[in-house]
Amino acid sequence: MSDPGSTTTTVEAAGDVVGPVRLAGADKTMGQLVATATAEMSALVHDEIALAKAELRQDVKRGVTGGVAGTVAGVLALFSLPVLSFAAAYGIHNLGLGLAWSFLIVGAAFLLLAGLAALLAMTKFKKVKPPERSIASAKQTAAVLQNAKPHPRGAKDVSTSVARSSA
Numbered sequence: 001m002s003d004p005g006s007t008t009t010t011v012e013a014a015g016d017v018v019g020p021v022r023l024a025g026a027d028k029t030m031g032q033l034v035a036t037a038t039a040e041m042s043a044l045v046h047d048e049i050a051l052a053k054a055e056l057r058q059d060v061k062r063g064v065t066g067g068v069a070g071t072v073a074g075v076l077a078l079f080s081l082p083v084l085s086f087a088a089a090y091g092i093h094n095l096g097l098g099l100a101w102s103f104l105i106v107g108a109a110f111l112l113l114a115g116l117a118a119l120l121a122m123t124k125f126k127k128v129k130p131p132e133r134s135i136a137s138a139k140q141t142a143a144v145l146q147n148a149k150p151h152p153r154g155a156k157d158v159s160t161s162v163a164r165s166s167a
Contacts, residue, residue: 048138055131066124073117080110 028036084107 044141048134048141051137052131052134055134059128059131062124062128066121066128069117069121069124073114073121076110076114076117080107080114083107083110 083103086103
């Protein structure tokens with residue numbers, strides 16, 4: 001830890017080091033302490049939001065890639081229907097290997113490509129997961145804040161409160 005004369009220490013929550021925390025000195029006023037706490041909480045919230053955005057941005061990219069692959073699979077499957085229809089129509093005509101067999105081979109190739117694109121889409125969608133680091137960080141922050149206790153206030157005499165002017 002730090003030496004006894006230092007003004008910083010480390011806060012530990014559930015075995016994890018949270019980071020350096022500035023100890024309240026005798027020379028700081030209550031307003032300065034509140035301003036410092038507010039600024040640190042604001043920075044913490046902004047950092048949590050930035051982390052969540054970064055994780056979500058990565059998952060959105062994966063989702064878009066999976067969506068494009070799924071769309072390609074659907075389009076290729078749709079394109080295979082006319083080809084297979086033409087193959088049935090030209091099934092009467094047999095020239096060499098046969099025109100119908102040629103259309104059937106092309107239609108089967110489209111279906112094979114659609115299956116590969118669908119497989120790619122499934123693997124990309126399976127990689128999309130919740131923002132685990134943001135959730136863990138938020139839980140850690142909540143655990144630290146739950147252990148924080150407010151400074152006890154003494155009972156004040158109402159007659160010694162702030163005097164107000166009537167002018």
